[in-house]
Amino acid sequence: MAIISNLLVLLVAIIHIYIFVLETFLWTHPAYGRKTFRTTAEFANQTKALAANQGLYNGFLAAGLIWGISHPVPEFASQLKLFFLGCVFVAGVFGGLTVSKRIVGVQCVPSALAALAVIYLG
Numbered sequence: 001m002a003i004i005s006n007l008l009v010l011l012v013a014i015i016h017i018y019i020f021v022l023e024t025f026l027w028t029h030p031a032y033g034r035k036t037f038r039t040t041a042e043f044a045n046q047t048k049a050l051a052a053n054q055g056l057y058n059g060f061l062a063a064g065l066i067w068g069i070s071h072p073v074p075e076f077a078s079q080l081k082l083f084f085l086g087c088v089f090v091a092g093v094f095g096g097l098t099v100s101k102r103i104v105g106v107q108c109v110p111s112a113l114a115a116l117a118v119i120y121l122g
Helices: 002-025 033-037 042-044 048-070 075-096 104-121
Strands: none
Touching: 002 033, 002 042, 002 048, 002 075, 033 042, 042 048, 048 075, 075 104
């Protein structure tokens, strides 16, 4: 059953790799960053450095989740996964309250499901 929880954790990591790429490299691109985050060209250009910084943090979240999946000690692997899933969840709550409610669906729901799978399925 651990395969199911690892696949869910991997899904959350992939979401955050995608967000990392969007915020770090494609923030000002009309069809990718600007469309995804619903920004104007002017706003995207003015906030490019901030978005890249934020993207880097999303990359760190993905790296931590992948570390948890790949760690050879199951007990520590579970702790890593739960810690980073918790970080994703808190970031999703904050983003949902301050930026857009869509963030709850993108970050909170997948991270909560993955955390429940880690807890109950291993």
